Amino acid sequence: MEQPLINSLWLLFCSLLVMLQQAGFLCLESGLTRHKNAINVAIKNIADFFLVILVYACFGHAFIYSVQSNGWFGAGELFGLPQFTTLFDSSFFIYQSLFCATAVTLISGAVAERMHFLAYLVLSLIVAIIVYPLYAHWAWNPRGWLAQLGFFDFAGAAVVHALGGSCALAAALVIGPRRGVFDRQQGYRPPSPSNLPLATLGAMFLLIGWIGFNGGSSGTLETVSGQIIINTLLAASIGITTPLLLDLIQRRPCNTLSMINGLIASLASVTACTNLIDANAAVLFALAGVFTMFIIHRLLIQLRIDDPVSAISTHLGGGSAGILMSATTAEVALGSQVIGLLTCLGWSFLSCFSLLSLINRFFPLRVSAEAEHLGLNITEHNAKSDLTLLLTAVHEQSTGDTPLAPLTVAPNSDVGTIAQAYNRLLARLRNEQQALKTQHDKVIEVTRTKDTFLTLLSHQVQAPIHSLARAVDKLIAVTPDDEQYREYQQAKTKLINLSVQLLDAREITNKNFTSNQQLFTCSALMAECSEQFQQRAEAKGLSWYSEIAATAGGYFLGDRGNIMRVLAILLDNAIRHTHTGSIHLLASLSSPENRDHCQLTFYVTDTGCGLPVEHQNAIFDWVYNNSQSTQGGLKMGLFAAKSLVDAAGGQLHFTPNPTIPHDSDDDLSRHDCGCQFHFNYPIKPCSKPRAARPPTPTALSMAHCLVADDMPVNQQLITDLLREHHIRYTVCSNGQQAVELINRHHFDLILMDSQMPVVNGLEAIRTIRCHYSKEQLPIITICSNSNQQQTDEHWLAGSNLILSRPLEGSCFINTIRGILQLT
Incomplete structure (x- = not known):
């Protein structure tokens, strides 16, 4: 219708x-x-x-x-x-x-x-x-x-x-x-x-x-x-x-x-x-x-x-x-x-x-x-707005797909205002990055200058100290029971420790640690600790207890020097902060059945003033160690101890208000405070070495060593040791002279200093290895202060062995005997 x-x-x-x-x-x-x-x-x-x-x-x-x-x-x-x-x-x-x-x-x-x-x-x-x-x-x-x-x-x-x-x-x-x-x-x-x-x-x-x-x-x-x-x-x-x-x-x-x-x-x-x-x-x-x-x-x-x-x-x-x-x-x-x-x-x-x-x-x-x-605007229709383009550019720069760069600004829009703010922030960030880079370069330069200074200082200072220590050893050998000479021995030990601690700041802050593996026993280690610290503890009226667990007997292969450094720090810390009571030192072995994962555990326990709860979390901090120091100078202290233990793959722990780790007459429960430090240090159990025959002049006199060192004090120290064991030697003062002498004469062993004028030890070793293999002509590099990078460089250059000063007489001669395969 x-x-x-x-x-x-x-x-x-x-x-x-x-x-x-x-x-x-x-x-x-x-x-x-x-x-x-x-x-x-x-x-x-x-x-x-x-x-x-x-x-x-x-x-x-x-x-x-x-x-x-x-x-x-x-x-x-x-x-x-x-x-x-x-x-x-x-x-x-x-x-x-x-x-x-x-x-x-x-x-x-x-x-x-x-x-x-x-x-x-x-x-x-x-x-x-x-x-x-x-x-x-x-x-x-x-x-x-x-x-x-x-x-x-x-x-x-x-x-x-x-x-x-x-x-x-x-x-x-x-x-x-x-x-x-x-x-x-x-x-x-x-x-x-x-x-x-x-x-x-x-x-x-x-x-x-x-x-x-x-x-x-x-x-x-x-x-x-x-x-x-x-x-x-x-x-x-x-x-x-x-x-x-x-x-x-x-x-x-x-x-x-x-x-x-x-x-x-x-x-x-x-x-x-x-x-x-x-x-x-x-x-x-x-x-x-x-x-x-x-x-x-x-x-x-x-x-x-x-x-x-x-x-x-x-x-x-x-x-x-x-x-x-x-x-x-x-x-x-x-x-x-x-x-x-x-x-x-x-x-x-x-x-x-x-x-x-x-x-x-x-x-x-x-x-x-x-x-x-x-977003579906882009993926479904490839439609891009100003805001989408802005977000995409910021996302790409934030993920690192594209370098940081100012964004294109759309004038007279909200997106343009955001882009301008981003560009201002980016400019500020670049300025701060440039300032930070400048400061970083300055820190690197200061660190490099400090390392160079410490290296030169240790090279110049350690040589006379070790020579003096050698002279003290000779005096003690003549009259071993003289009380005055025993005081000389303690003074010598402190002087050598001081020369070693001179380099702690460099090694620890740069994470360049020297590891010298050698055979040792806990009994000898603990005896050395007692020799250095027992008299000092008893002088303050403190009781001294030293104990070795049954599992810690025998021989071990490990870094004995660094273990002693850690123990010295902990014992020194315990004695300084303990005024009444006792000091306890205990050594034990963990996992003795597993030879590949054994660790020595050392306990240092005291009855001292303890540590406030608010400071316990910062006890291993470098800044804390220096802020708590009442003596002048740089104090590495517990920070250094923990750094050494961590570098070796161990652990250092702190326990407040501890209990006695062994049976003794002194009961820590009588004291209100006190603390305990214990650390684990990786080692490898070894069988007892075969006793070597006494040095025979006829065996060692067959060897002819070349001593390359620019410092007369170092030359004297090494040649004294060689002379005592009837080892023939020739001395030169730089790497170029060493190469020339090797071309003219026959040598069985080279003792090469790492730092010398004209041609240093590293370059001389590289030149020698172009003509002689390690088997044909062994080379022992001797360093006043070595780090891992320096050690690796000398190994790659062709050194048979790298030793660090101070040189211990018997160990040094045994090392030469082993290199030359003499008995």
């Missing part, structure tokens, strides 16, 4: 209003998602709109409103572009196509930020071709079985909103939540919206479109009452003010997202039968929609279902509430509404979920983790 022109114009006008909803969804979803995905969301809302219009024109409209329907399916001419003869029929087609487009586009927000663009278009086709037309045929075709049953849906509360929300729920379950939204420790952590003002503008567009939704659903202008428009505006007002009042009552900041979601849910609810209710009922419908939205929103979070724009809770919740509330009117029955709603939810959810799951098995619907991290 031909309709008046005014009715056709009214439908066209309402169609334009409904079309604004498409712009509303675009703004709403783009504003509520992150900036890196906003372009993708906008393109989806445009693409699905025109795709759905095309599909609806070719198939949907003819199927839904087929006059040859059997109640379940349409019949007749269902395919092909429509040909309408009247303006009203054309207007009605346009109006109804927008309903289908709205049902599809609201799904876009629920799957935002993680679904492939093409996969979303496939989902749009599934809803536009299968899901929507079939249910709309059942509900809105007068011959449809739901319409025949009495199901009533005035403007699409079920057909559009509940159906679209149900399809969105199915899609969200198939593709899963966004990464990082649900955290096990911190719970639900949704990203912040990129543009809330844009989202609010989208909500206003939706309200305007809803007036066309409800106003045009009456079909003609004559049947439109002003109450329909009033009910729509009242519902929107309730939807906005209800979340606002709840926030005020609970004294929370007003939540913009809750107000937007309340607006949409209340409008979806009143859409069900706004033509049948008055203003009071419209308020109740709106309240039902808002509270249903809140309930579903909480339920989705509990079930870890991610909905970036709350499309499921607002459209599914609001539309379902409106359909059920329609049964409160006299014209609508509750049974038909329940059946219609369950049919809508069951059909839309099951059809979408099953089809999407099947497709997802063969063609993944979700983007990769990397694409999700970068």
Whole structure:
């Protein structure tokens, strides 16, 4: 029947209003998602709109409103572009196509930020071709079985909103939540919206479109009452003010997202039968929609279902509430509404979920983790904004993919302001790095100067000290029982220890430790400790206890010198801080059955003043050791001891208020304070060496040694030892002379100093090794102060052995005997 022109114009006008909803969804979803995905969301809302219009024109409209329907399916001419003869029929087609487009586009927000663009278009086709037309045929075709049953849906509360929300729920379950939204420790952590003002503008567009939704659903202008428009505006007002009042009552900041979601849910609810209710009922419908939205929103979070724009809770919740509330009117029955709603939810959810799951098995619907991290603007559309370019440049520089460089500044924009701030920060960082590099270069130069000074000082000082020590040994050998000479022996030991400690700062701060492996026994080691420290302890009135566990007997191969250095530090520390009581020294062996992982354990226990609790954690700190020193000079102390033990692979521990580690008459429980240091030092158990025959002049006199050293004191010390054992020798003062003498004479052994003028020991060794192998001409390098780097260099150059001063007479001669394979 031909309709008046005014009715056709009214439908066209309402169609334009409904079309604004498409712009509303675009703004709403783009504003509520992150900036890196906003372009993708906008393109989806445009693409699905025109795709759905095309599909609806070719198939949907003819199927839904087929006059040859059997109640379940349409019949007749269902395919092909429509040909309408009247303006009203054309207007009605346009109006109804927008309903289908709205049902599809609201799904876009629920799957935002993680679904492939093409996969979303496939989902749009599934809803536009299968899901929507079939249910709309059942509900809105007068011959449809739901319409025949009495199901009533005035403007699409079920057909559009509940159906679209149900399809969105199915899609969200198939593709899963966004990464990082649900955290096990911190719970639900949704990203912040990129543009809330844009989202609010989208909500206003939706309200305007809803007036066309409800106003045009009456079909003609004559049947439109002003109450329909009033009910729509009242519902929107309730939807906005209800979340606002709840926030005020609970004294929370007003939540913009809750107000937007309340607006949409209340409008979806009143859409069900706004033509049948008055203003009071419209308020109740709106309240039902808002509270249903809140309930579903909480339920989705509990079930870890991610909905970036709350499309499921607002459209599914609001539309379902409106359909059920329609049964409160006299014209609508509750049974038909329940059946219609369950049919809508069951059909839309099951059809979408099953089809999407099947497709997802063969063609993944979700983007990769990397694409999700970068954003769908770039990965799906290669669309880059100023902010995206800025974030990409900062990310590349922060990960080291590109060098640090100033960013390109976009003038007169927020992004340009951020880029300018970044560039200023980068310039400041470069200036600070340059200043730090300058300071670092100065520190390196000072350290190099200090090392050079200490090396030269040790080379010049140690030689006369060792010569003096050698003279003292000769005096003691003549009159070993003289008390005065024993005092000379103690003074000699202290002097040698002082010369060794001169280099502690360099070795420890640079982590250059010298390791001299040699055979020793714990009994000899403990005797030396007692010789150095017992008299000093007893002079203060302290008792001295020294004990060796049964497992620590026998011979060991290890760094005896460094062990003595650690013990000397610990014993000196114990005696200085103990005024009454006793000093206990104990040695034991751990894991004696495992020869490859044996460790000697030494305990130094005292009854001294102890250490405050607040200082115990810093006891091995270098700064603490110097700050607590009451004597002048650099005090390495416990820091040096721990560094030496750590370098060897051992451990040094501190125990306050200890107990006696062995049975003795002195009981530490009588003292209130005291402390114990114990350390483990790796060693290797060895069998007792075979006793060597006394040196025979006939055996050693066969050897001819070349002594290369530039210091007369060192020459005298070495030649005295060689002369005592009838070893022939020739002396030179630099590496060049040594090479020349080797070319003219035959030598059995070279004793080479590492530091000499003209040509140093390292270069001389390299020259000699060009003509003689290690077997043909052994070389022993003698260093005043060696570190690991220097030791490695001499090994690589061709030294057979590297020795450090001071040289102990018997050990030195035994070393020569071993090198020359003499007995």
